[in-house]
Amino acid sequence: MDTSAPGTTPQAIVAEHLHKRYRDKVAVDDMSFTLGIGETLGIVGANGAGKTTTVEMVAGLRNPDGGRVRILGLDPHRDRSRLRQVLGVQLQQATLHGSLTVSELVGLYRTFYPKPVPAGELLEMVGLTGQRGIRFEKLSGGQQQRLSIALALVGRPRVVILDELTTGLDPRARRQMWKTIERLRGDDVAVLLVSHAMEEVEHLCDRVALLDAGNIVALDTPSGLVARAAAENLDDAFVALTGRELEETE
Numbered sequence: 001m002d003t004s005a006p007g008t009t010p011q012a013i014v015a016e017h018l019h020k021r022y023r024d025k026v027a028v029d030d031m032s033f034t035l036g037i038g039e040t041l042g043i044v045g046a047n048g049a050g051k052t053t054t055v056e057m058v059a060g061l062r063n064p065d066g067g068r069v070r071i072l073g074l075d076p077h078r079d080r081s082r083l084r085q086v087l088g089v090q091l092q093q094a095t096l097h098g099s100l101t102v103s104e105l106v107g108l109y110r111t112f113y114p115k116p117v118p119a120g121e122l123l124e125m126v127g128l129t130g131q132r133g134i135r136f137e138k139l140s141g142g143q144q145q146r147l148s149i150a151l152a153l154v155g156r157p158r159v160v161i162l163d164e165l166t167t168g169l170d171p172r173a174r175r176q177m178w179k180t181i182e183r184l185r186g187d188d189v190a191v192l193l194v195s196h197a198m199e200e201v202e203h204l205c206d207r208v209a210l211l212d213a214g215n216i217v218a219l220d221t222p223s224g225l226v227a228r229a230a231a232e233n234l235d236d237a238f239v240a241l242t243g244r245e246l247e248e249t250e
């Protein structure tokens, strides 16, 4: 299963020369990075930089036009069923069955895995204990988001991909999600985290990849990026290294 050389530590994710084009638009140009076991890697970029396309290719949800991905040595397409047991994915547009309640959805997802997290523990972790009996379609946007994070974690994954973990969450929910991610890191779970919030990546990530126009323009520890840009903070480092404001659109 692991394709790394004997004696070397396997990587959680290896992405090599990923390329994706939508008609005449190159969304991801030539993207390579690795994510170590137990590491949290942030992916940051302005709107349209290629973040979602990148993580969708890594998760096996979108076919790259070029390049390859390995997750714990597995090919996201060829080894799809084995991958499902070790990878948890929370994406921007969770499409869950709206008429099912929180409890029913958690119960359904628990059946997909041999040793799922107990339902009560999972709901407590994301602060949805009081919403057990509520239908998905009746939850607030933030509650739906928290449920999709819970469902990404239900199978005790070794690698987790989170797209916009805390966008739209209130400060309390946000802190709760941060604690959850910190706990994953303590359990040696590798996390790939797409975020718009510099404060969040600075707090949670071992390393951060700054994306612009489908390429990684810099990849380093948060303090390494700040030092490299001779900046005061990560926000300023982003502007200096990408030439863009974070909220800037294409």
Ligand SMILES: Nc1ncnc2c1ncn2[C@@H]1O[C@H](COP(=O)(O)OP(=O)(O)OP(=O)(O)O)[C@@H](O)[C@H]1O
Pocket (backbone or CB within 6 Å): 022, 025, 026, 027, 028, 045, 046, 047, 048, 049, 050, 051, 052, 053, 054, 250
């Ligand atoms: N299905 C699609 N068809 C055509 N173009 C697309 C499609 N999905 C994304 N794009 C384009 O590809 C580029 C990268 O999009 P992507 O969603 O990966 O960026 P992003 O960094 O995640 O942006 P955001 O922060 O807005 O979510 C953008 O120019 C976008 O308009």
